[in-house]
Amino acid sequence: MPSSTDLxxxxxxxxxxxxxxxAIVQDAExxxxxxMAWMDEPALxxxxxxxxxxxxxxxxxxxxxxxxxxGHVQYVESIWLDCDGDVVLIKARQxxxxxxxxxxxxxxxxxxxxxxxxxxxxxxxxxxxxxxSSGGAGPDSRATSCEPGxxx
Amino acid sequence: MPSSTDLxxxxxxxxxxxxxxxAIVQDAExxxxxxMAWMDEPALxxxxxxxxxxxxxxxxxxxxxxxxxxGHVQYVESIWLDCDGDVVLIKARQxxxxxxxxxxxxxxxxxxxxxxxxxxxxxxxxxxxxxxSSGGAGPDSRATSCEPGxxx
Numbered sequence: 001m002p003s004s005t006d007l008x009x010x011x012x013x014x015x016x017x018x019x020x021x022x023a024i025v026q027d028a029e030x031x032x033x034x035x036m037a038w039m040d041e042p043a044l045x046x047x048x049x050x051x052x053x054x055x056x057x058x059x060x061x062x063x064x065x066x067x068x069x070x071g072h073v074q075y076v077e078s079i080w081l082d083c084d085g086d087v088v089l090i091k092a093r094q095x096x097x098x099x100x101x102x103x104x105x106x107x108x109x110x111x112x113x114x115x116x117x118x119x120x121x122x123x124x125x126x127x128x129x130x131x132x133s134s135g136g137a138g139p140d141s142r143a144t145s146c147e148p149g150x151x152x
Numbered sequence: 153m154p155s156s157t158d159l160x161x162x163x164x165x166x167x168x169x170x171x172x173x174x175a176i177v178q179d180a181e182x183x184x185x186x187x188m189a190w191m192d193e194p195a196l197x198x199x200x201x202x203x204x205x206x207x208x209x210x211x212x213x214x215x216x217x218x219x220x221x222x223g224h225v226q227y228v229e230s231i232w233l234d235c236d237g238d239v240v241l242i243k244a245r246q247x248x249x250x251x252x253x254x255x256x257x258x259x260x261x262x263x264x265x266x267x268x269x270x271x272x273x274x275x276x277x278x279x280x281x282x283x284x285s286s287g288g289a290g291p292d293s294r295a296t297s298c299e300p301g302x303x304x
Contacts, residue, residue: 007267024176024185031183033176036239048267081269082258083251087188089259099235106234107241115159115200117233 007048009079010041014086020056021088025098027105028077028091034098035106037066039088051076053090070130072096102127159200161231162193166238172208173240177250179257180229180243186250187258189218191240203228205244222282224248254279 015021020038027034037055039047043063046054053066053074067073074092081088099106102123112118167173172190179186189207191199195215198206205218205226219225226244233240251258254275264270 009261009263009267009269012261012269022174022188024188026185033178033185033241035234036174036176036188048263079263080259080272081261081263082187083253083255083260084258087258089185101235103235106236106239107232108235109161109164109233111161111200111231111233115161117161117164120232 007045009081010044012081012085013044013088014084015041016086018058020058021086023053023055023088023090025053025074025090025092025094028093032105033107034074034092034094034104037064044088047076047090048079053092066098067095070096072098072125072130074098096130097124100127100131102130159197161233162196164233164237165196165240166236167193168238170210172210173238175205175207175240175242177205177226177242177244177246180245184257185259186226186244186246186256189216196240199228199242200231205242218250219247222248224250224277224282226250248282249276252279252283254282 013021019040021044022036023039024036025034026032038058039054040056043054043056046063046065053076055064055066056062057064072095074090074094076090076092078091079088080091094104097104099108102125103121104124105121108119108121109117110120165173171192173196174188175191176188177186178184190210191206192208195206195208198215198217205228207216207218208214209216224247226242226246229243229245231240231242246256249256251260254277255273256276257273260271260273261269262272
């Protein structure tokens with residue numbers, strides 16, 4: 001891998017002990033926070049090189065191109081770093097929905113009255129149709145995380 | 153500490169191995185992502201109970217009430233969970249600026265042309281005046297993270 005001289009901003013990043021950094025994805029159109037996932041340096045480099053988000057799945061220990069299965073890719077509009085360089089913010093144009101459960105944003109559950117959890121959004125696509133024939137990961141594994149390849 | 157029966161949404165959360173969860177804070181007024189920090193369960197409970205954000209500093213192993221030093225508190229408007237319950241999103245009304253370097257948002261650096269890092273915002277307060285007389289943490293420790301108590 002080339003040194004960070006080709007992408008100077010990489011030298012400002014602080015990766016955690018696993019070599020990962022949290023990446024927040026924000027809808028460039030309406031400002032909604034869509035999801036948070038993790039990137040390693042290759043995933044961040046792929047994100048810069050392709051203009052579409054790539055992540056690292058901690059549960060599968062593998063790379064993941066968001067939208068590879070579903071077509072629900074995220075086109076990167078800008079990348080931002082926080083003050084201490086340990087979080088990345090990506091403003092992106094989301095195709096379809098970010099969430100493997102069919103919602104536009106993964107943050108579709110709101111803490112309501114008396115600390116109860118309410119669903120505050122409607123799905124924008126049928127997750128069983130989009131991911132149902134992708135093979136490999138079954139419904140149970142998909143239900144545990146927005147990270148797996150099946151989320152793509 | 154009471155069980156999660158008093159705050160049912162807590163049972164939907166997945167804490168990491170350190171008992172922490174990432175908390176994204178979003179400006180309820182304009183949708184800007186202000187910062188990301190970490191909460192343990194007591195910090196989240198304090199956030200719910202007081203209506204102001206509280207965090208857990210991983211570097212200091214201690215709780216931190218955002219705004220305790222600076223007055224730049226965050227008034228919670230709503231709390232959201234992501235699909236797999238391992239990230240919290242807080243929409244809040246930010247007093248002053250979220251960032252210990254004087255910016256409204258911690259994400260004031262944008263990746264620009266050729267991967268260089270540009271400052272894309274102007275500070276909204278003078279960090280040296282706000283934090284300069286807080287004692288304890290010197291400028292060096294403050295410069296390393298938005299997490300420390302000096303950030304408050």
